[in-house]
Structures are given as C-alpha cells and as structure tokens.
Amino acid sequence: MHLPTVFQFVAIASALFGVLCTGLLTFSAFRAAGTARRGHRFLAAGAGITLLTVVGGIVASRAVEEHLVHTQPSRASLGNLLAISVALGSVLLLLGLLGMPGGAPDRSRALRYLLDALVIAAALWFVGCVLLSTPTRLLGERTPYWCRPLLLPAAVAALALGLSVMAAMRARRPRGPLVGVGIGVTTVTIAGSALAGGVCQGWTEASWVALIAMPAGLGMITYAARRAERPARQSWAGVGDADDRDADMTRRGAGYAFIPMAAMAASALYHLLRGGDFGMMLIVAGSLEGFTLVGRQYFALRDVQGYAERLRDREAHFRELAHTDPLTGLANRRGLLTALEDEDAAGSAGVLLALDLDGFKNVNDMRGHDVGDAVLVEVGQRLRMNLRPGDVAARLGGDEFAVLMWARPGEAKGAAARLLKVLGRPYEQPSGTVFLSVSIGLASCSSASDVTTLMRNADLALRSAKQRGKNRVELYEVGYDQELRRRTTLEHELRGAIDRDELHLQFQPVVMLPSVRPVGAEALLRWNHPELGSVRPDEFIPVAEECGMIEKLDRWVLHQACHQLSRWLGEGHDVWVSVNVSPRELHRACYVEQVKEALRAHRVPPQRLVLEVTEHAVATDLDEMIRQLRGVRETGVRIALDDFGAGYSSLGQLRDLPIDILKIDHSLVLEERMMPVIVELGHQFGLEVIAEGIEEQHQMTMVVKTGCRLGQGYLAGRPVLAEHFEARLQSLAPVIPNSRQPERQINGGSATLHAQHVRSVDSSAEIRQS
Missing domain, CATH: 3.20.20.450 (EAL domain)
Structure with missing residues (x-):
C-alpha cells in the first residue's frame, strides 16, 4: 500500500477515535457536578471544534494532495481557516484545563495562571521569531509561507505549553490528571499548527501526521479528565478558598521566569551578532513579556498584601481565642491578666471583683455537667448584660469569675450588691430550676502594688465572704492577710497536734x-x-x-x-x-x-x-x-x-x-x-x-x-x-x-x-x- 494511502487510512481511524473521545467528554460534562462541570463542558466544546477541524483538515489535505487546490493563495486561505478553527478549539480546551479540579477555581486564580503561562509563551514566541526570521531562517526558502498562517495557532500552542508547565509546577496534588490534560491540549494545539502549516505549504505528509496526532491528544485529554473526577470528589471537597489562596501563595515561586528571560536574552544577543534587526514581531513579543512580568508582579504584590492581611486576621483571631473562655465567651485568666497589665490597673482607680458560685459542685454532681455548663453560660450572659462599658468580665475556671470594674470602692460595692441579686435569681433549665447564690470579694486597685497582689487581695476577700456565710459581698481589708497567715499556721500546726x-x-x-x-x-x-x-x-x-x-x-x-x-x-x-x-x-x-x-x-x-x-x-x-x-x-x-x-x-x-x-x-x-x-x-x-x-x-x-x-x-x-x-x-x-x-x-x-x-x-x- 502506498505511504500516503496509509496516512489517510490512519487519519480516518483517528478521526473516528476522536468522535469517541468527544462523546465521552460530552457524557462527563453532563455527569460532572459542582465546579468541575464547567471545566468538562469547555473540554467537550473544545473537543467538538477540534474534531470538526480534523474533518476539515482531512478534506483540505485530500484536496491539496489531488491538486484540486494548487495555487499558493488558495492553500493559504485553507490554512488560515484551519488555523482559526484550531485556535478556537484550543482556547476552549485551555479554558477547560483551567476549570478542571485542582486548576483555577476562580477568575483571579485563572488570570494568574494565564499571566504565568504568557511569560513562557512570549519567550517561546520571541525565540521562534528569532529562529524563523532573517538572518537565521531556520526553514530556509519555505519560511515566509510557513509563518503567516501559523501566527494564531502558534501563539495558542505556546500559551498551551506555558499552562501545562504551570499546571505541573503549581497544581494541587494529585496533579497528574491536570498535567495530563495540559499535555493533551498542547499536543492538539501543536498538531493543529502543523496541520495549518502543512495545508498552506502543500506538505501533505505533515498534514496527515498532524491529523493523526490531534485525535491522540483528544484521547489523552479524555483519559486524564475522567481520572480527575475521583480525586476531585475525595481530595478537594471542603477546602476553603482562603486556605487555597494561602497554600498557593506559599508554594508560588518566581524561578520559572528566569529560564524564559535567559532564553530571550540569549536569542536576542545571537540575533544581533548575526546582524539581524528587531522587527515588529520581536518587538511585540518582547513588549508582551515585559508587560506580563509587570502584571504578574502587581498580582504577586496583591497576593502578598492579602496574605499578610489574612495572617493579621488569623493572629488576632487566635489571640482572641487565647484570651477568651470558650464556654462563656468571657475573657479567661490570661485575658484578665492582659487587661490588668495593659490598663496598668494596679494603683489605679479601679476595683477587682472575685466571684464564686455557692454550691455549684452539687449542680454538676446531681444534674450533670451539661446542666452545669448551661448555668455557667447563663452566668456569663448575666454578667455581660449588667456591666458598664469598659468593664471586663472573665471566667477564671470552674465556677470562679472575676470583674475588673473602673469605679470607686463604694460604687463597686453597690454594683456587686446588684450582681449578687442578678446572679442569685433562679436558672431555668430543661431538667428543672437551679438555685444558686454567689459570694463576691472586692479589692481596690489602689491598695495593691502589682497585679499579683491585687488578685490575691480579691481572693482573700472572697474567702472571707465564704467563711462568713456565703451569698454576701466583702471588701478586702488589711486584716485578711493576718487571718490568712494565721490560717496557714493553724493548718501546719494542726497536722502534728495529735502527736505532740x-x-x-x-x-x-x-x-x-x-x-x-x-x-x-x-x-x-x-x-x-x-x-x-x-x-x-x-x-x-x-x-x-x-x-x-x-x-x-x-x-x-x-x-x-x-x-x-x-x-x-x-x-x-x-x-x-x-x-x-x-x-x-x-x-x-x-x-x-x-x-x-x-x-x-x-x-x-x-x-x-x-x-x-x-x-x-x-x-x-x-x-x-x-x-x-x-x-x-x-x-x-x-x-x-x-x-x-x-x-x-x-x-x-x-x-x-x-x-x-x-x-x-x-x-x-x-x-x-x-x-x-x-x-x-x-x-x-x-x-x-x-x-x-x-x-x-x-x-x-x-x-x-x-x-x-x-x-x-x-x-x-x-x-x-x-x-x-x-x-x-x-x-x-x-x-x-x-x-x-x-x-x-x-x-x-x-x-x-x-x-x-x-x-x-x-x-x-x-x-x-x-
């Protein structure tokens, strides 16, 4: 069998394979769910246009081979039509690549991927122009006819190659399916460029090879896209956008840009040494590279600023968590200490109230810890609702609370008496009514030299309230220190009283x-x-x-x-x-x-x-x-x-x-x-x-x-x-x-x-x- 006939037979078989791939991609587009559906639809649409391009390429190649179209302008027109079709299908495939799971979940990320890909594509275009223009003229006498119909598909092919590289570098794991789709799209675009150039130039062998390669690329896209469905449901479900941005920010690097820039610099130097001049195509490619890098730097700066802002928000959130009681929402012991130190409370005109619920242990023992926690939550709500702006309420642990109140001792004692009534009201719970009382100890900030002494004085006043019958308010007095020392001495001496x-x-x-x-x-x-x-x-x-x-x-x-x-x-x-x-x-x-x-x-x-x-x-x-x-x-x-x-x-x-x-x-x-x-x-x-x-x-x-x-x-x-x-x-x-x-x-x-x-x-x- 003659070689061109073999090419035609294989190309027709590949076209039938392309029909199967397009059908599978269309089925996946209807079957996909969530954000992956958009990517599969773009892939199916791009595969359909690519399949039409293959059919058109077969017809055009047969016409060129049988000399039905023998003039150069006619072949150039066919090549341009095929180039436009290849470019349109390739663009849809690229959009499908970005919409795949692990690709670009939003427009902002898609724009960043495109800018990264343009850095590589512009460098490839610049180097290609140097190799194909005077004085290098890599393709010799055929170069002028080759370049004109290849402008659009070659640009898309360079962009596809850049996106594939970016997907391999930055896609989330597992990135194999996404890289597979990228390679398939790159294969389709390069083969499509070869098809348009072969028809334009009259190279029927190159056209038939390109017609075989394009369905093969569709097959690779179909296989990789179907593989991407299962990881999309298992690996990426529930990942927040903020976490994705932060992860992409931490993985992102600029090292990839040095190789394209080095390639452009080397090719430009080579072009100058050979005596070449910079035409419009080289100027456009160089300018595109420069503007792309500037735009990418702008978005990188915005990413860094957004990342820093999120870090500040998270730091504030974690700081709030570290200083907040998770059950009641009040400040915890660390939060109270921070407020005391920030306001320099010791020696100032403020009062620290130490509160303890009387008989709360019986609530936990008889009703359960769930009821006890509900009571503590309501205690926190009552405290918040009955304090003035600027006062700080805290839960120190268990049923112990504290309030930093900016008032004179007399005013604070009156406020403590009101809290005594408010917190002593019944607590209605689904399991029944809970009755509790509260003991409160007050210590004036002016009576303490430091925060530790202030909290100790409040605890001593609270202990005195407990010892004197509970459900009362006691203001710290200097004599409490003597009582504490005597109590400590009694405890120590009592342990050996029997033996002595x-x-x-x-x-x-x-x-x-x-x-x-x-x-x-x-x-x-x-x-x-x-x-x-x-x-x-x-x-x-x-x-x-x-x-x-x-x-x-x-x-x-x-x-x-x-x-x-x-x-x-x-x-x-x-x-x-x-x-x-x-x-x-x-x-x-x-x-x-x-x-x-x-x-x-x-x-x-x-x-x-x-x-x-x-x-x-x-x-x-x-x-x-x-x-x-x-x-x-x-x-x-x-x-x-x-x-x-x-x-x-x-x-x-x-x-x-x-x-x-x-x-x-x-x-x-x-x-x-x-x-x-x-x-x-x-x-x-x-x-x-x-x-x-x-x-x-x-x-x-x-x-x-x-x-x-x-x-x-x-x-x-x-x-x-x-x-x-x-x-x-x-x-x-x-x-x-x-x-x-x-x-x-x-x-x-x-x-x-x-x-x-x-x-x-x-x-x-x-x-x-x-």
Whole structure:
C-alpha cells in the first residue's frame, strides 16, 4: 500500500477515535457536578471544534494532495481557516484545563495562571521569531509561507505549553490528571499548527501526521479528565478558598521566569551578532513579556498584601481565642491578666471583683455537667448584660469569675450588691430550676502594688465572704492577710497536734431536770498550742475540713471519748457520752466498722455511745444520710439530731430520720410558745428531748414546765476536763462497786455492764492499730 494511502487510512481511524473521545467528554460534562462541570463542558466544546477541524483538515489535505487546490493563495486561505478553527478549539480546551479540579477555581486564580503561562509563551514566541526570521531562517526558502498562517495557532500552542508547565509546577496534588490534560491540549494545539502549516505549504505528509496526532491528544485529554473526577470528589471537597489562596501563595515561586528571560536574552544577543534587526514581531513579543512580568508582579504584590492581611486576621483571631473562655465567651485568666497589665490597673482607680458560685459542685454532681455548663453560660450572659462599658468580665475556671470594674470602692460595692441579686435569681433549665447564690470579694486597685497582689487581695476577700456565710459581698481589708497567715499556721500546726499531745477533750454535762443530776456528757475537742494558746474549735475545725484533717480528728475524738467512757463505766458511774460527727466522716463507707472497732477496743456497750449529727448536715443530702445513720444505728449506738430548729428539717424528715435523741437549738429555748410544741412533738415520735443553751434560771424554769426531762447549758455545767466531770459524778451520785453489781439498767433500757479495770485497755495501742 502506498505511504500516503496509509496516512489517510490512519487519519480516518483517528478521526473516528476522536468522535469517541468527544462523546465521552460530552457524557462527563453532563455527569460532572459542582465546579468541575464547567471545566468538562469547555473540554467537550473544545473537543467538538477540534474534531470538526480534523474533518476539515482531512478534506483540505485530500484536496491539496489531488491538486484540486494548487495555487499558493488558495492553500493559504485553507490554512488560515484551519488555523482559526484550531485556535478556537484550543482556547476552549485551555479554558477547560483551567476549570478542571485542582486548576483555577476562580477568575483571579485563572488570570494568574494565564499571566504565568504568557511569560513562557512570549519567550517561546520571541525565540521562534528569532529562529524563523532573517538572518537565521531556520526553514530556509519555505519560511515566509510557513509563518503567516501559523501566527494564531502558534501563539495558542505556546500559551498551551506555558499552562501545562504551570499546571505541573503549581497544581494541587494529585496533579497528574491536570498535567495530563495540559499535555493533551498542547499536543492538539501543536498538531493543529502543523496541520495549518502543512495545508498552506502543500506538505501533505505533515498534514496527515498532524491529523493523526490531534485525535491522540483528544484521547489523552479524555483519559486524564475522567481520572480527575475521583480525586476531585475525595481530595478537594471542603477546602476553603482562603486556605487555597494561602497554600498557593506559599508554594508560588518566581524561578520559572528566569529560564524564559535567559532564553530571550540569549536569542536576542545571537540575533544581533548575526546582524539581524528587531522587527515588529520581536518587538511585540518582547513588549508582551515585559508587560506580563509587570502584571504578574502587581498580582504577586496583591497576593502578598492579602496574605499578610489574612495572617493579621488569623493572629488576632487566635489571640482572641487565647484570651477568651470558650464556654462563656468571657475573657479567661490570661485575658484578665492582659487587661490588668495593659490598663496598668494596679494603683489605679479601679476595683477587682472575685466571684464564686455557692454550691455549684452539687449542680454538676446531681444534674450533670451539661446542666452545669448551661448555668455557667447563663452566668456569663448575666454578667455581660449588667456591666458598664469598659468593664471586663472573665471566667477564671470552674465556677470562679472575676470583674475588673473602673469605679470607686463604694460604687463597686453597690454594683456587686446588684450582681449578687442578678446572679442569685433562679436558672431555668430543661431538667428543672437551679438555685444558686454567689459570694463576691472586692479589692481596690489602689491598695495593691502589682497585679499579683491585687488578685490575691480579691481572693482573700472572697474567702472571707465564704467563711462568713456565703451569698454576701466583702471588701478586702488589711486584716485578711493576718487571718490568712494565721490560717496557714493553724493548718501546719494542726497536722502534728495529735502527736505532740496538744489536743484534749472537755465534757459538758447533760443533766436530768429539775434535779440537775448529770446523766451524760458531750465530748468537746479542745486545742491548746504552746505558742498560739487556746485555739477555738470554730477556728480550727473549718481548717481541718479544708485540709483533710477532719477524718483523723474524728477518729481520735471517738477513741478518746470511748476510752474515757470506759473508765467511768468501769468505776460504776451511770453515764453516756455523745460525740459530734462531721458529715464527711459519716459518709465514709468504713465509718460503721470504725465505730464497731472503737466499741470493741474500749469495751463500751453500744447504748452508752451517742453520735451527734447537725440538722444542717442532714438537710444537705437526706437520702444518703438516712442510709448511713441506719447502718450506724444497727450497731446499737444511739443517734442524736443536734441544733434542731437552726436548720431546715421538716416534720416529714423528722419522722423518717433514724434518731433517738432530739437536741433543741438554744435559739428556740427562749421561745415560750414553740418549746412546748417541740417537746411534745419529740415525745410523740418516741424521742428523748434535750434543751440546749440553758444559761439562766428562768430558762431552766420554762424548760421544766414544758415537760423536757434533759437539759444542757452553762447553767447546768460548763465544759470541763474529764477529772472534774468525774468529781461531780462522785459528789452527786454514789459509786456502785463493780463486784457487787454485774448488771444494771441504763437510762430505762436493759444492758449488761461488765466491770473492768481501765488499765487493761491500752487505748493508744488500739488507736494506732485502728
């Protein structure tokens, strides 16, 4: 078969392959979604025009080959028509290249890609003009006819090559499909230029080769475009425009421009050395290169400015995040410190408020942390709505808040009182209403030399508000420092008080009325420090609760009281001893076993020991307290409800509580109308009633008239040492010898009382063992 015939056959087969590729691209254009659809549509349109160009090229090549078109002007006209068609199809393909996933997602990015590509294209055009113009004339005598119809498609081919290079350099990963489309488009444009030049020049072999190459380029475009669909859905979904711009900005470099510029400079020098002159084409190409670089520099400067602006915005955003509490939107501790330092608050006319929600831990424990967080959010909203412009509200952590207020101490105290009411209002939540109070401590900025001292003063004032009953406002005073130092000293010294034998018990009599005969005693803990002197219980007991010493003190008091009770019982005295129990100790799972161990170690009948629990402790967690008290009561130990009337107990709670003794608070002893009712109520419930705080004779007379059989107070006897109480027992009641009375009645109840020798009990060893 003759060679031209083979070319024609292959060209026709390639055209059919081009039809298949165009159909696939059209199908992908309808199937694509999102921003990729536009790119596929441009590719399909460009492929359709390219396919028409191929068909037209086949017809034109056959006409030239069969000498149907034999004059140069006619061939030039056909070449120009094919060149225009090639250029139009190539431009559409280039637009499709830019619209592909990973290409140019917006017009701004597309313009930057085009400028980058023009840098390369202008250099290629300049070098090509040098090689094809006088004196080089690379194609010899055929050069004049070659250049004219190739101007447009050659320019598009140079641009396509530049875009392919840019796609390979700057496209997002995976960039393989995009580079494949670029290579395919470049192949189509170069082959199209060869087709137009071959028809114009009468080179039928070159035309048939170009007609084979153009469908091959379409095949490469089709394959790469279909590969780009899957990465587009997986890799680029959800990427923000700002992130894309920043990523492109960080990857962008200008090194690619040096090679085109070097090529232009070398070709220009070569052209001058060969004696050539710069015609219109060279001037246009050089000017285009210069304006392109200037335009690209302008956009690069805008990119840098935009990138710097975004960096500033992000820095401000992250700085705000670093100084903002994410839950409430208020300033955090770092933000408050920054505000204090920026405003130079220490020594100025401002006030720092430290706020703490009372009982917030119970909200988290009982309602859950979601409800607790919702309450904290509402606290933040209430703070923002009730502060003046310029004041700074902050959440320091947990349920601790702070407010920097620019006001005098008097004004700030009034504002704090208003906040006390605002924050103390009920918090309506889907799970129910939450009731909270708040404690506030104030510290004047003028009273502190630095920020650290100012915050410390506010914390001291807050602690004072907590210690004085909560739900109140306290202004910092210099004496708080002394209280803090003393509290710290007490905590340190209390840890070794037992080992140094500084603690002892005093016993306040519980007497039978009206005879005032002691029938029992309440064991009261006392601390006598060699340097601090006598430390009051209301001072060191809260310290022990805060530092975790209360459990150790309770165990020591229990053993010491049982030891002393064992001595009195061994000597034949008919008494019982009561011991105060802290709520924390009573909630311990092993507390029942601890009581049993103390009774066993000191050989004390259970009915002789009374455990006193305050009404306030019972009201805190009624269900849990009832369960614990029942466990203790099953050992035989009696339970007394102390300070009845000072707390929040109801009649229903009094009926449900497993108690044996009701101790009426001294505040109700003075109520002549209430006392008979309470005494009768206690007797109706089968409880023994003790009236506390009897200090005057008329109080004693009133209590006796109510029918109350037991009393306690300074009139009946002050707290005294064990030996003094024992002396009173011996003076008021005869001692019954142990050997003559192995059994006896205990306050109306039957219990066996075995005589014992107190020296046979080593309480210290028992305490250490327990």
